[in-house]
Amino acid sequence: MGLVTTATSRSAARSGRSRLTPEERRTQLLDLGVSLLATRSLDELTIDVLAEEAGISRGLLYHYFGNKQDFREAVVRRAVEDLVEQTAPPSEGEPLERLLASLTVYVDYVENNYQGYVSIVRAAASGNDTLRELYEQARTALTDRIFREDAQGTIIPETPETRLVVRAWSAFAEELVLAWAEDPASMTRDRLLDVLTASLPALVEILD
Amino acid sequence: MGLVTTATSRSAARSGRSRLTPEERRTQLLDLGVSLLATRSLDELTIDVLAEEAGISRGLLYHYFGNKQDFREAVVRRAVEDLVEQTAPPSEGEPLERLLASLTVYVDYVENNYQGYVSIVRAAASGNDTLRELYEQARTALTDRIFREDAQGTIIPETPETRLVVRAWSAFAEELVLAWAEDPASMTRDRLLDVLTASLPALVEILD
Numbered sequence: 001m002g003l004v005t006t007a008t009s010r011s012a013a014r015s016g017r018s019r020l021t022p023e024e025r026r027t028q029l030l031d032l033g034v035s036l037l038a039t040r041s042l043d044e045l046t047i048d049v050l051a052e053e054a055g056i057s058r059g060l061l062y063h064y065f066g067n068k069q070d071f072r073e074a075v076v077r078r079a080v081e082d083l084v085e086q087t088a089p090p091s092e093g094e095p096l097e098r099l100l101a102s103l104t105v106y107v108d109y110v111e112n113n114y115q116g117y118v119s120i121v122r123a124a125a126s127g128n129d130t131l132r133e134l135y136e137q138a139r140t141a142l143t144d145r146i147f148r149e150d151a152q153g154t155i156i157p158e159t160p161e162t163r164l165v166v167r168a169w170s171a172f173a174e175e176l177v178l179a180w181a182e183d184p185a186s187m188t189r190d191r192l193l194d195v196l197t198a199s200l201p202a203l204v205e206i207l208d
Numbered sequence: 209m210g211l212v213t214t215a216t217s218r219s220a221a222r223s224g225r226s227r228l229t230p231e232e233r234r235t236q237l238l239d240l241g242v243s244l245l246a247t248r249s250l251d252e253l254t255i256d257v258l259a260e261e262a263g264i265s266r267g268l269l270y271h272y273f274g275n276k277q278d279f280r281e282a283v284v285r286r287a288v289e290d291l292v293e294q295t296a297p298p299s300e301g302e303p304l305e306r307l308l309a310s311l312t313v314y315v316d317y318v319e320n321n322y323q324g325y326v327s328i329v330r331a332a333a334s335g336n337d338t339l340r341e342l343y344e345q346a347r348t349a350l351t352d353r354i355f356r357e358d359a360q361g362t363i364i365p366e367t368p369e370t371r372l373v374v375r376a377w378s379a380f381a382e383e384l385v386l387a388w389a390e391d392p393a394s395m396t397r398d399r400l401l402d403v404l405t406a407s408l409p410a411l412v413e414i415l416d
Contacts, residue, residue, distance in 0.1 A: 160394040164387055165403065171383035172411075176376035186368040195373065195414050202410045203380075206403050 026064045029054060033075040034082060037116030042072055042123050045116075073130050076120055080138035083109055089145060095155040099146075100197045103173070107193065110177045118178065143170050146200070156200070161207050169203050234272045237262060241283040242290060245324030250280055250331050253324075281338050284328055288346035291317055297353060303363040307354075308405045311381070315401065318385045326386065351378050354408070364408070369415050377408050 020028065032054055037045050047068055051058045065071035087105045089098035110117050124135030143166050147158040156162050173196055180192050187195075228236065240262055245253050255276055259266045273279035295313045297306035318325055332343030351374050355366040364370050381404055388400050395403075 160391075161399070164384060164391075164394050167387050168380045168384035172376045172380035175379035176372060179372055179375050183368075183372075186372050191369070195411075198414045199411055202414060203403075203407055206406045206410060 022064075029061070029064060030074055030078045033071070034079045034116075037075060037079060037119075038113040039115050041115055041119035042076070043119065045072065045075065047071060073134070076123070076131055076134050079113075079116065079120065080134055084138055084141045087142065089155075096197060096201070099155055099200065100193060102145075103196045104193055106173075107177055107189070107196070110181055114181050121174070121178070139167075139170055143167055156204050159207075162204055165203050165207065166200070169200050172199060172203075230272075237269070237272060238282055238286045241279070242287045242324075245283060245287060245327075246321040247323050249323055249327035250284070251327065253280065253283065255279060281342070284331070284339055284342050287321075287324065287328065288342055292346055292349045295350065297363075304405060304409070307363055307408065308401060310353075311404045312401055314381075315385055315397070315404070318389055322389050329382070329386070347375075347378055351375055364412050367415075370412055373411050373415065374408070377411050380407060380411075 029050065033045065033050055036049060036053060040049070047058055047061050047065070050071075051061050054061075061071070065074060083106075086109060087102045089102040092098075093101070120131070120135065123131045146155045146166050147162075148154060156166060176192070176196065180187055237258065241253065241258055244257060244261060248257070255266055255269050255273070258279075259269050262269075269279070273282060291314075294317060295310045297310040300306075301309070328339070328343065331339045354363045354374050355370075356362060364374060384400070384404065388395055
């Protein structure tokens, strides 16, 4: 499950075609970059590594991605888009069931992409403005959907106070999952999902 | 209140003495560095700025602090020691009263030292191992005391699960206070303190 499978199956589907457009080829390379990031930090994800894995020249990669920094930013952009897409809550069901489904995919994602995910979180927190912005966009997308209205209503009603608490809750969820992934013996996976899901209403309830 | 006052009064007490030992002089310079950090990011805190504020030569500062990186690390070490010391919960009182008292000082601290605090959090999250270690030590010190036993018992009983939840709660608290400090209109200060204090037992209760 998770990112690697997605990226691999995407690439497989594409490589069945006889000729790729430059845009498709770039997407395929980005997918490969994202799948390599799963088990590597951002610093370890170099043009050289990608060239070797893709079996093409470094020169051609520079043609697609400009420079090392642009390449990393493109991979991170793609990785966070994947994360946001994969963790979309199902449109049907009770609010807490939908939240649980979304959080289950998030935990899968962090488990399957631990090295890369930790390095993105760190890079985002540090000086690089573009990476920080990408990370903030992802966090905003992940928390916005908590307030999005659909047929079943919103998961949490939106006010300035609930906004603040949901944003802080997303830091809680991220830290809990990362700390658990470092030491999985501290809590069962089911228990982790219980705590993640129950924590949001428990925190919002304090505002009542 | 806050770091600046503490640092200034410490320096004032010391400058009353006719002669300082090198160790006292270094401490006085560190206090000044910490107070300057309140309204500056770590990057803006340079040997030049300190030299000007202290009215001494850059050469003398290099004598005390070796190089720019050592100087910044020494200032951060002192700043987090101050934070841990100032936010020590009172030894008397009910667990939640003690927690509220500690969190009130923490909110004061972040308000009074916003620029420097944000830059320390960012520097800690990024690549610098020493700063990350200092930050982790501070976070551990801040969460350890939640489990420390005294005459009134512990605030939260210690298990691997409560450890994980308290660590994640500290990320929640940090994010909530930083987000609130950025946009204080979103919630009153009293309400912020209510949420901070009530959130810890609410999260730990999920484990029951």
